[in-house]
Amino acid sequence: MSMPNLTRDAFLGGLLHLWQPRDGYRAGVDPVLLAATIPAVSGQRVLELGCGVGAAVLCLGARVPDLVLTGVERERQYAELAARNGAGQLEVVQADLAELPLTLRQRQFDHVLANPPYWRREASVSARNPVKEAALGEQTALALWIQVAAKRLAPKGYMHVIHRAERLPDLLSALPSDMGSIEVLPIAARAGRSAERVIMRARKSGRADFRLNAPLVLHRGDHHVDGDQYNPEVGKALRSGAALRF
Template identity: 65%
Template sequence: MTDTLTEDAFLGGRVKLFQPRVGYRAGVDPVLLAASVPATAGQTVLDLGCGVGAAALCLGARVPGLALTGVEKQEAYARLAESNGSGMLEVVVADLNALPPSLRERQFDHVIANPPYFDRSAGRAAQDAGREAALAENTPLPVWIKVAAKRVKPKGQVHFIHRAERLPEILTALPKYMGTIEVLPISPRAGRLAELVILRAKKNGRAAFRLYPQLILHEGDHHKKDADSYVSKVKAVLRDGAKLEF
């Protein structure tokens, strides 16, 4: 570890990640995304925009025996993901708009993504280049969805975590062959609007659309003290690596 990196524990220490001290740093969102994927041993997983590998490696820690692949356009983050994976995570340095032929020829049982949340036409850029690339939507959200849909196998699933206000855009961008759509809204506290959603869709799925009750992250109706206030279900996901049931 150098002065520019920190080593951070996820899933109660089962996953340890080197991350930039300054810049984009993985938090709760990729852990929740990983927990929502109903993968089984022997399946293949593609993490689009994998960053330092948080989502893919948390999923791999919960479900041993997965073949994990990540795509990351920022080489520094990709190298960290490779190092963090210690051989568990294949990392491809590429832009979603220009995936190498070797990747375009493959399909996966699960494709997951935590795309950048913010449209920079309506906001201010971050000062750190790595953080800006991770947070700012330089590649349009429909492109993420199109690539995910192409790379998933028939009957395979795609999973996205994103801002709740972008849900209509995600639903509109999903190709018609992506069905069995399920949406889990996520709210910081009871009585508040959902801020995030996790969306799951199956290639060639035919089941009806399902909108689940909100997942509440924190106890109480407001922040009372600087301490862990996650509800027990969420704490089990974040600390113990439990599966997040829709």
């Protein structure tokens, strides 16, 4: 992994810098939004499945101090970069989530988060870069991501998953029976547009009624214009790591 093949990119307005491959999958807005919605408090244990270079879990760690952070990543290059980006603050386990090591299966976490690959390859074209394809193409069934996340939760722990809006029925149907207090946050690019993403929150042994929240609208105005047009709450989450409330 040579230095010319990497870039060091600023997140959260420079509060966090991450090494990423110049070519291949690169973290964008979605993991930052995911991290912003997690109601973690200092001292809690956090696990990210498929952590990539660590964007989501490290953004959360930048907002909430003294978390115990763990990431699981199958691809060696990304696992190494996540460990480098974590600089001792993030424990990285290189493993397939379908075959987690026993040492991890014996642990429980207060929060488990995931940004699974978005594209089912029977209905889309594979990426040429094999590492990028592993990040974008659904090689492991979405239901397995949900089941593994639920198993790793401590009682009353929270699961957060971001995905395409059309996969919401799959997310909900994959939840085990002991997951409740389900909430969904739709994410729309602009007011009046259909949601393109959703964040699903569920709680181990939760008993609250299902809740479909008002959409989080990312941009002001009804069409793209030059400059930063994020709505204020979204801009604060992206630029300074502020929390986003469901």
